[in-house]
Amino acid sequence: MKETVDQRELESRILKLLADEDLKELGHTVQDVAPEDIVLTLERLTENQRAIVFRLLHKDEALEVFEALDPSVQSDLVHGLRDTEVAELFEGLDPDDRVWLLDELPATLAPKLLLGLSDREKRLTAVVLGYPQDSVGRRMTPEYVTTRMDYTVADTMVRLRDRIDDAETIYLLPVLDDARHVAGVVSLRDLIAANPDDVIANIMSEAQSVRASDDAEHAARKLTEAGFVAIPVVDSERRLVGLLTFDDAMRIIENEESEDSARQGGVEPLRRPYFATPIMQLVRSRVVWLLVLAVGATLTVQVLDVFEGTLAEVTVLALFVPLLIGTGGNTGNQAATTVTRALALGDVRARDLARVLGREARVGLMLGLLLGTLGLVLAGFVYSWQIGAVIGLTLVAICTVAATIGGIMPLIARWVKVDPAVFSNPFISTFVDASGLIIYFLIARAILGL
Structure with a gap:
């Protein structure tokens, strides 16, 4: 298991190895460091230095690090990588994270990246991109698992196992009726605690939801204040279109509060880490x-x-x-x-x-x-x-x-x-x-x- 390290020592070592052009030793160094420490270091490097260090990460770790970066830093990194590397990273992102990045990229580059996606990922991304910039629909995930009121707990668990790799969260499942209206929600905890033969209608909770056209900050605060892990996002006819997850809600709130704090101090928000600006x-x-x-x-x-x-x-x-x-x-x-x-x-x-x-x-x-x-x-x-x-x-x-x-x-x-x-x-x-x-x-x- 990788351990966290002293951030200043790590940054100094990486900068020295970059100056010495010792890529072999630099590769060994970054591969022994926890992803969260790599993220903090990348946000303090120049654009060229960032691309060099990122290329030395293992493929799986590279995607994890890329997802954790600020979207503005992701955008900078895209310009420093080869087309094939960018295409692989872009395909591996969740649809909502992909849209965060697209909002930061130049208008000429975004269509090119979208064309390189698989049909499934292109379809999911298009769903999120179809909503206005500041709406919660733009920040929801279209990857989720649902169940129905007449399903049993056993049926639902089988459905959950079959789709677990495609869902961004499995801790909250919307319960749908025949018209795809949200009738309630059931948590993974409730499913595990229930009898396999229990019907979902008997164990589900009342659903709170937000409309896809609602302001993203308002929806995010509703989720966090209620203490939910996720909240269903519905259209004007209350049909399910996605989920807003807790991590995305916190990201929205952090961005909004950073913007308010900057303007109250008499500056425009940077929308990126200080050293990456x-x-x-x-x-x-x-x-x-x-x-x-x-x-x-x-x-x-x-x-x-x-x-x-x-x-x-x-x-x-x-x-x-x-x-x-x-x-x-x-x-x-x-x-x-x-x-x-x-x-x-x-x-x-x-x-x-x-x-x-x-x-x-x-x-x-x-x-x-x-x-x-x-x-x-x-x-x-x-x-x-x-x-x-x-x-x-x-x-x-x-x-x-x-x-x-x-x-x-x-x-x-x-x-x-x-x-x-x-x-x-x-x-x-x-x-x-x-x-x-x-x-x-x-x-x-x-x-x-x-």
């Missing part, structure tokens, strides 16, 4: 957002210009500008992140805007009162109680406004059918910076009589 793609993922934020920051400059006279009269006010806009931006980002997460989990819907607004306004007010009291005391002791009052009231107002805006922006985004993460942290920070300064200087003018 070209430098220019890293630049492109960041530069657009930086330009947008730079333009937005001009609002802050304009506000400072308008209140330049106020700053000139009481220069101490300038000392608190970073504190106030930083606190406002952080408060808004916290609210936006919380609500965006709740949207993804289905805890909050777009129609809950009024309720979210009320909750976040109260949360912001309470945070503002806590921070404002602290600001009042500290600024009052160090400078004057008038300055302390300005800082305290400004913190109360900024926190309330920032939390309210941060909470409702993701809901507005969902309502206008835009990714909530896009509307979150970068834009909220820019908006709160400008509005926070206006609040600050208006309060200062009122209290200090400027």
Whole structure:
């Protein structure tokens, strides 16, 4: 049995052997390493290095490693392998994994690979490819084993053994009626525990299912929250068309959360491991957002210009500008992140805007009162109680406004059918910076009589 190794030592050794062009020793090295360690190493190598190492793997291990790679890395690897090697790997993939790869490949290459498939694999892949990009039908497996309500447990076990090599999962079997409608589900555990003569209708459970046209993330979260190993995917007439498995659901959720996390941080998602991402793609993922934020920051400059006279009269006010806009931006980002997460989990819907607004306004007010009291005391002791009052009231107002805006922006985004993460942290920070300064200087003018 292959053992896992220290990842840094393995990577250093592989890089040294590649530099020395010692392919014989490199072959011995990679053949003694567990597939999961090979996957991690391949994702950190260059495209050419990756192709060399991959070719030295045994055929069976190569397919296992290839299936575990990120689809974007698979796409890069395809360009570095010979046509025959690519055709063998492509044929060996499950249909849903094959579609993941096709979505990453250039449009000119995908038809060529599809033509090389066997008739059976071509037919199964076509079923998955027929659904929209973000639908669960695009991520389901069409390879499954079913049973019927009037079958016995013994009949079902025979059917399962006959088709076990063609199914992606055998732990959950949809139960069909004569029209291929999903009448229920039965688990492998239930089959093993039951009497061979028991009828499936007597031991099956009620089926929860998702439509093939449903959003993939929504379906994936439904599966994981319910704790299923798989969930039937049906068409508009509730006829079975596939299964969404737990591993594919986790993959969907991971991709969606990575995308949300990236956009909340002001970058476009990479959709590939960091070291497998070209430098220019890293630049492109960041530069657009930086330009947008730079333009937005001009609002802050304009506000400072308008209140330049106020700053000139009481220069101490300038000392608190970073504190106030930083606190406002952080408060808004916290609210936006919380609500965006709740949207993804289905805890909050777009129609809950009024309720979210009320909750976040109260949360912001309470945070503002806590921070404002602290600001009042500290600024009052160090400078004057008038300055302390300005800082305290400004913190109360900024926190309330920032939390309210941060909470409702993701809901507005969902309502206008835009990714909530896009509307979150970068834009909220820019908006709160400008509005926070206006609040600050208006309060200062009122209290200090400027």
